[in-house]
Amino acid sequence: MSAVQTVLWGARRTMRGAARAEHADSRPAGERVGVSGKFFRMGDATWYLKGLAYGPFAPNADGAFLPERPRVLGDLDDMAALGATALRLYHPPTSQFLDDALDAGLRVLIDVPWEKHRCFLEDRSSQQDAIERVRHTASELSRHPAVLGISVANEIPKDVVRFYGTRRVERFLGNLLDSVKQQSPECLATYTNYPSTEFLNPGPLDFISFNVYLEGPDALAAYLDRLQHIANGRPLVLGEFGLDSYHHGEAGQAAGLRAALSRVYRRGLAGAFVFSYTDDWFAGGHQMRSWAFGITDQRRTHKPAASALREIWSRVPRVDDDPLPSVSVVVCSYNGAATLEECLRSLVAMDYPDYEVILVDDGSTDRTPEIASKFPSVRYIRQCNHGLSIARNVGAQAARGQIVAYTDSDCVADEKWLLYLATAMADQQVQAIGGPNLPPASDNWVARCVAASPGGPSHVMLDDRLAEHVPGCNMAFEREALLKFGAFDPQFRVAGDDVDVCWRLLDANVRIGYAPAALVWHHRRATAPAYFRQQKGYGRAEGMLQFKHPCRFNTAGGARWSGIIYGEGAVGLPLRRPPTYYGKFGMGLFQMVYRHNQYSPWAYFVLLEWHLSAALLLVLSAMWHPVAGVAGALWLLTLVAVTRSSLCVPLPPGRPWWCRPLVFALHLLQPMVRSAHRYAWRLGRKRVGRRPRLSRPAAEHVKRVSLFQRDSYWQSLRGGRGREQLLEKLTEMAGQSEWPGFFGEEWADWDIMFCADWWHNVSVQTATEELGGPKRFTRVRCTIRPTAVAKTAACAVAACSSAALLGQRTWAIAVAAALWLPLAGIVLRSGRRCFDAVLELIWQAGLAAELDPVSVRSCRPAQKLPATDHALEKAQPARVATGSIRSMEVANDPCPI
Numbered sequence: 001m002s003a004v005q006t007v008l009w010g011a012r013r014t015m016r017g018a019a020r021a022e023h024a025d026s027r028p029a030g031e032r033v034g035v036s037g038k039f040f041r042m043g044d045a046t047w048y049l050k051g052l053a054y055g056p057f058a059p060n061a062d063g064a065f066l067p068e069r070p071r072v073l074g075d076l077d078d079m080a081a082l083g084a085t086a087l088r089l090y091h092p093p094t095s096q097f098l099d100d101a102l103d104a105g106l107r108v109l110i111d112v113p114w115e116k117h118r119c120f121l122e123d124r125s126s127q128q129d130a131i132e133r134v135r136h137t138a139s140e141l142s143r144h145p146a147v148l149g150i151s152v153a154n155e156i157p158k159d160v161v162r163f164y165g166t167r168r169v170e171r172f173l174g175n176l177l178d179s180v181k182q183q184s185p186e187c188l189a190t191y192t193n194y195p196s197t198e199f200l201n202p203g204p205l206d207f208i209s210f211n212v213y214l215e216g217p218d219a220l221a222a223y224l225d226r227l228q229h230i231a232n233g234r235p236l237v238l239g240e241f242g243l244d245s246y247h248h249g250e251a252g253q254a255a256g257l258r259a260a261l262s263r264v265y266r267r268g269l270a271g272a273f274v275f276s277y278t279d280d281w282f283a284g285g286h287q288m289r290s291w292a293f294g295i296t297d298q299r300r301t302h303k304p305a306a307s308a309l310r311e312i313w314s315r316v317p318r319v320d321d322d323p324l325p326s327v328s329v330v331v332c333s334y335n336g337a338a339t340l341e342e343c344l345r346s347l348v349a350m351d352y353p354d355y356e357v358i359l360v361d362d363g364s365t366d367r368t369p370e371i372a373s374k375f376p377s378v379r380y381i382r383q384c385n386h387g388l389s390i391a392r393n394v395g396a397q398a399a400r401g402q403i404v405a406y407t408d409s410d411c412v413a414d415e416k417w418l419l420y421l422a423t424a425m426a427d428q429q430v431q432a433i434g435g436p437n438l439p440p441a442s443d444n445w446v447a448r449c450v451a452a453s454p455g456g457p458s459h460v461m462l463d464d465r466l467a468e469h470v471p472g473c474n475m476a477f478e479r480e481a482l483l484k485f486g487a488f489d490p491q492f493r494v495a496g497d498d499v500d501v502c503w504r505l506l507d508a509n510v511r512i513g514y515a516p517a518a519l520v521w522h523h524r525r526a527t528a529p530a531y532f533r534q535q536k537g538y539g540r541a542e543g544m545l546q547f548k549h550p551c552r553f554n555t556a557g558g559a560r561w562s563g564i565i566y567g568e569g570a571v572g573l574p575l576r577r578p579p580t581y582y583g584k585f586g587m588g589l590f591q592m593v594y595r596h597n598q599y600s601p602w603a604y605f606v607l608l609e610w611h612l613s614a615a616l617l618l619v620l621s622a623m624w625h626p627v628a629g630v631a632g633a634l635w636l637l638t639l640v641a642v643t644r645s646s647l648c649v650p651l652p653p654g655r656p657w658w659c660r661p662l663v664f665a666l667h668l669l670q671p672m673v674r675s676a677h678r679y680a681w682r683l684g685r686k687r688v689g690r691r692p693r694l695s696r697p698a699a700e701h702v703k704r705v706s707l708f709q710r711d712s713y714w715q716s717l718r719g720g721r722g723r724e725q726l727l728e729k730l731t732e733m734a735g736q737s738e739w740p741g742f743f744g745e746e747w748a749d750w751d752i753m754f755c756a757d758w759w760h761n762v763s764v765q766t767a768t769e770e771l772g773g774p775k776r777f778t779r780v781r782c783t784i785r786p787t788a789v790a791k792t793a794a795c796a797v798a799a800c801s802s803a804a805l806l807g808q809r810t811w812a813i814a815v816a817a818a819l820w821l822p823l824a825g826i827v828l829r830s831g832r833r834c835f836d837a838v839l840e841l842i843w844q845a846g847l848a849a850e851l852d853p854v855s856v857r858s859c860r861p862a863q864k865l866p867a868t869d870h871a872l873e874k875a876q877p878a879r880v881a882t883g884s885i886r887s888m889e890v891a892n893d894p895c896p897i
Helices: 001-023 070-082 095-103 122-142 158-164 164-183 217-231 247-267 305-313 337-347 368-372 388-398 416-428 445-452 478-483 497-507 527-549 603-604 608-620 626-649 659-684 723-736 788-807 811-847 869-874
Strands: 034-036 040-041 044-047 051-052 085-087 106-111 149-153 188-193 210-212 236-241 271-274 329-334 356-363 379-383 403-408 411-412 433-434 467-469 475-478 512-514 521-522 703-707 709-716 741-743 752-755 760-770 776-786 852-854
Touching: 001 095, 051 337, 085 271, 095 106, 095 122, 095 659, 106 379, 106 608, 122 164, 122 329, 149 164, 149 217, 158 164, 158 210, 158 467, 164 188, 164 723, 188 236, 210 217, 217 236, 217 247, 236 368, 247 271, 329 337, 329 388, 337 356, 337 368, 337 403, 337 411, 337 527, 356 388, 379 388, 379 723, 388 403, 388 478, 388 497, 403 411, 403 416, 403 478, 416 433, 416 475, 416 512, 445 527, 467 497, 467 512, 527 659, 603 608, 603 626, 603 659, 608 626, 608 788, 626 659, 709 811, 723 752, 723 776, 723 811, 752 811, 752 869, 760 811, 776 788, 776 811, 788 811, 811 852
Parallel strands: 051 085, 051 271, 085 106, 106 149, 149 188, 188 210, 210 236, 236 271, 329 356, 329 403, 356 379, 433 512
Antiparallel strands: 034 040, 040 044, 403 475, 411 521, 433 475, 703 709, 709 776, 709 852, 741 752, 752 760, 760 776
16 A cells, blocks of 8 residues: 555544544443343443444455455444444454454454355265354454354255255254354354244344345335244344345435334344445455445445435434323332332333333332332322232323333333333334333342243234233333223232233224333242242133133133244243245245144143043052053153153253253143142132022023923013013123123123033023014023033043943942942032022013013913914913012913914
């Protein structure tokens, strides 16, 4: 380089250094970038990746795939002056380059090139070469503070992956990632994927990186929503995207990049690399001439796209001037002092222009009032202990904001939590929204094991953007909409309130959104007993929800979700492997995985019902010894299923030896604890003995159709009333008497199903006949149906009898006979009491609906009535002794036509 060029370069470097100083970060230049949830962090602050792809270049005089050093220094200064914080290299750089990048305030993502375009699993030497290249790069460069991370591969061809199978390629990529961690555990490691192999999931990636080239900003935004679910609780980075100024024009390139970057940051990505910094592009041994993706030309002259990037990057994370609504954050706490102070400290430090914090103390007896007094900006409301739902309703009533956001006292909110919630609500045009909750790194090892166990709070997605359920620790609503739909149901005192309100909103055609970047850190239960107490509450809440939303549960009492479970709720779920769309001959550009909720047979081996069946067989082995082997086989399948699920969940490195056995125990016991308390609550609600018995007037109007059915009949001669009014009153009176049941089930052939007692349910069917004008005749049929408990008991006694007969033991046969007699007596007595209670309620509801009962006296011979309306009007009903109740006496056919 000539002396003149040296002087000019030095002056330019000085000017660009001054410009960079305006954008420089106050943090130490040598501080490393780490991962915290969905974002990168440097020190205590969020670090946003604002990147440019640098190269690939032709080799320089030293053989490095970089320009000469004076050009490199100028380029680094220019990128920093634009506001970039990172660059991506496609070949390992020299240590000198990393020093220069660090001086410029830039971090570097390093790609390790190897023969990934070949069928590398066919040749062991190719595999060893790839591992050695990654290990050497990590050994030489990974400890340098300028290194953001190492990408062990970039876009393995889709046909190579399909040829060898997903799992083999994933295992090999896992070996490459492990090579990085062995050399430098603190260095971030990733694999840069692309849409044609979206289904690849190598495992322990520190962040997710995808190359995506979609020109339409809305199409890009939709695909980013999908990628956020693939990333789950890890940062999502757009590894490459860009526009060619040859084909789109420089103005079109600038506008496209501006729109795309706006979607990137509004969607909560950790950052993106724009391809590329310059049109100087060397690939495949040739200098590329027909493409111009750079924001500068080969002479480093800025295109309009450079100014567009500078403008967007200077505004991250809020990249537009859209007005933000006011928000009221409501925290409900009951004896949550252990984590409350940390929670409130995070909330008062929110990066949001207009919000308030409301703490509702639900009658705590710990240090909650003392902690609240440390935060004068927090509105403190104390009430007697009424439960979680009422506390949340109190907070909503007191809120002044347009949006009410809820979190729990054991949560710590990210400083941008409210920003991403409000932005996503506006983008998705929804009235309710939620976000992820992740366990913090500060949790103890027991809490980390709990986080790796099933039953945690999670979100359920209907598609990539709309949710079926968002957990109560991270949800927000438009205040007016929440109050309009009745807010939270007070019967849910501990759990289930969030599920109930989400389902009610969906039933009212209100859409629920999801903001993947609106993150809260949620402390998991720190002890195993606390975890099981939580599962006990969840099981009880499921029993309550089943009575309120019967169509959303299966016959065993498990929730029947329409969407896909994500987050910790999916931990340990033995689902069938989801199908993957490859396209014809595996040539699809977007080869997507379609997740589902279809369980594999392993799912049934951990159920409470499975254990009860095995225990019954073990008992029966005393009567017939061969069934002991069957019981042992059932429990052996359980152990295998639990072992599979507990080994599949990742645990942090450096864990104590007892963590994996503890996870095994939690996976084994959690389904039993949750199901047991769900059944206990459901059975405890069936107390038909407290219902009124069938009164004498009501009994005179009941017809016995069969052993399992009873009819009653009602008429309306002038009011035009019928089954609609009767069912309305019946539902109302059942609610007043707190009678559990299923009312108005849309997929059933009955109108109401009363949960009577442990042994029987009673279904109610109605039909109204039109007799001309206002005259109507209504039939009500009650059918008694055995419950799952009754069927199970009958099967158990039948199994006992069969075992006794097969074993040919006299004492066993006597025991079986002794079991049948009391069971039959209990069931018969239960059936009579259930019929009486339901028929009495129908009697009261019919009178309240202003219907006239029709008396049925089957002991009399059939009395034919005239079929004409004129004759019907002449038939004067006689009054019964009870007062104003009118009745008509008929025999076998009560219909007066």
